[in-house]
Amino acid sequence: MKEPTLHLHLRRQALTQDAGGHNQWQAIETEQHLPASQLALLLCDVWDAHWSRGASERVDALVPRLNDVVRSARAAGIQIIHAPSDVVDFYAGTPARQRALDLPRVQPPPPLPHDDPPLPIDDSDGGSDTGETPWHEAWTRQHPGIEIDHNRDVLTDDGIEVYSLLQQRGIARLLIAGVHTNMCVLRRSFAIVQMVRWGVDVALVRDLTDTMYNPAMPPYVSHDQGTQLVIGYIEKFWCPTIDSSDLMTRS
Numbered sequence: 001m002k003e004p005t006l007h008l009h010l011r012r013q014a015l016t017q018d019a020g021g022h023n024q025w026q027a028i029e030t031e032q033h034l035p036a037s038q039l040a041l042l043l044c045d046v047w048d049a050h051w052s053r054g055a056s057e058r059v060d061a062l063v064p065r066l067n068d069v070v071r072s073a074r075a076a077g078i079q080i081i082h083a084p085s086d087v088v089d090f091y092a093g094t095p096a097r098q099r100a101l102d103l104p105r106v107q108p109p110p111p112l113p114h115d116d117p118p119l120p121i122d123d124s125d126g127g128s129d130t131g132e133t134p135w136h137e138a139w140t141r142q143h144p145g146i147e148i149d150h151n152r153d154v155l156t157d158d159g160i161e162v163y164s165l166l167q168q169r170g171i172a173r174l175l176i177a178g179v180h181t182n183m184c185v186l187r188r189s190f191a192i193v194q195m196v197r198w199g200v201d202v203a204l205v206r207d208l209t210d211t212m213y214n215p216a217m218p219p220y221v222s223h224d225q226g227t228q229l230v231i232g233y234i235e236k237f238w239c240p241t242i243d244s245s246d247l248m249t250r251s
Contacts, residue, residue, distance in 0.1 A: 004076045004250035006039060008032045008173070010203060010240035013232060025236065032173070036077035040171045041070065041205075041247065042162065044178030044185050045085050046146055047139030052128035054223075058210045059179060063145035065244070066177060066208050073247045074149060079169060083178075083190050084142040085157040091141075096148055100156035106164040111197035117237055120229040121219065123182055127212025129223050159189030163198060173201045175242065177208035181230045185209060192238050206231050206241035 009029055016026045046066065050056045074080050082096065091097040126135055142148070148155065154165060166174060174195060176185060185204065186192050195202045213226035221229070235241055 004036045005033055006036055006076065006078070006246065006250050008034065008203065008242050008246050010242060011206075011235060012240045013235040015236075027235075030240075034172055036250070038170060038172040039073075039175060040079040040081055040166060040169070040173075041073050041175045041177065042081040042083050042190065043070070043142070043146060044083050044176055044188060044191060045180070046143045046178045047084055047087070048141050048143050049138040051134070051136050051138045052126070052130060052132050052212070054128055054130035055180070055210070055212060059143060060145075062179075062208060062210065063143050067146050069177070069205075069208065069244045069247050070146065074152065076247075076250050078247070079165070079171065080149070080153040081162060081165070082142055082146070082148055082153060082155040083157050083162070083188070084139070084155075085184065085188060086137060087139055087141050088155060088157050091155050094155065095150040096153045096155040100154045100158070100161045100165070103161060103164045103168065105160060106167045108160065108163050108198045111194075112199060114193075114197055115237065116193070117233075119182055120233050121182060121211065121213050121226045122217040123212055123214075125214055125217055127180070127182070127214055129214045157188070157190065159194050162190040163195070163200070166200060173203060175203050175205055175247070177205040177244070179210045180212040181209045181227060181234070182211045182213065186234070186238070192234065196238055202239040204231065204234055204239060204241045205244050205247070208244050
């Protein structure tokens with residue numbers, strides 16, 4: 001049976017000039033066609049609970065679509081990586097966790113230099129839009145609405161383990177979904193900033209993510225607008241994005 005090919009519509013933003021010589025950001029879309037075996041989908045910190053009620057509500061709403069995409073991607077042959085930081089011990093002894101631990105380690109290259117401009121939103125208050133301010137570790141496991149196939153999936157929160165998997169499986173592009181775009185999705189050891197600096201081709205699944213942003217903070221926009229600002233920031237400075245529909249169709 002022929003291996004499925006995924007058609008990714010990669011969106012970036014580039015600083016260009018209009019006909020009058022004025023600087024402007026322009027969205028640029030390119031296509032990449034890859035066999036499923038050269039793709040991995042990583043789920044970043046899709047926890048079962050959060051100290052922010054607003055964050056928990058949005059993850060609960062996101063999970064059904066995310067799980068549908070995971071099912072479709074897995075069925076096509078895309079490698080699924082579950083990365084619930086801080087709670088991997090919940091899965092100690094499971095095949096998915098052991099699969100990551102059994103990987104021979106591949107040493108990443110020295111990090112590439114890369115500009116790191118400030119975010120377009122102020123998340124210095126922790127980013128909760130429902131009034132909670134004290135941070136605490138409310139999570140105990142990955143959200144139970146996300147199915148783990150222990151026969152095929154990998155479970156880790158370690159960047160070296162993820163990098164080793166990508167290199168050994170010949171993964172050409174790492175796709176990242178989950179939360180929160182302005183924090184963990186950018187800054188975890190397995191996430192966008194580190195992978196870009198290690199020379200990995202990454203893309204954010206832009207409709208399967210959320211930010212920690214409080215509209216009472218600058219730039220004083222709605223929560224959804226804050227999320228879109230961070231997605232745009234990533235497209236401008238770090239990596240392209242795709243829509244999850246790219247992972248639901250194949251040829």
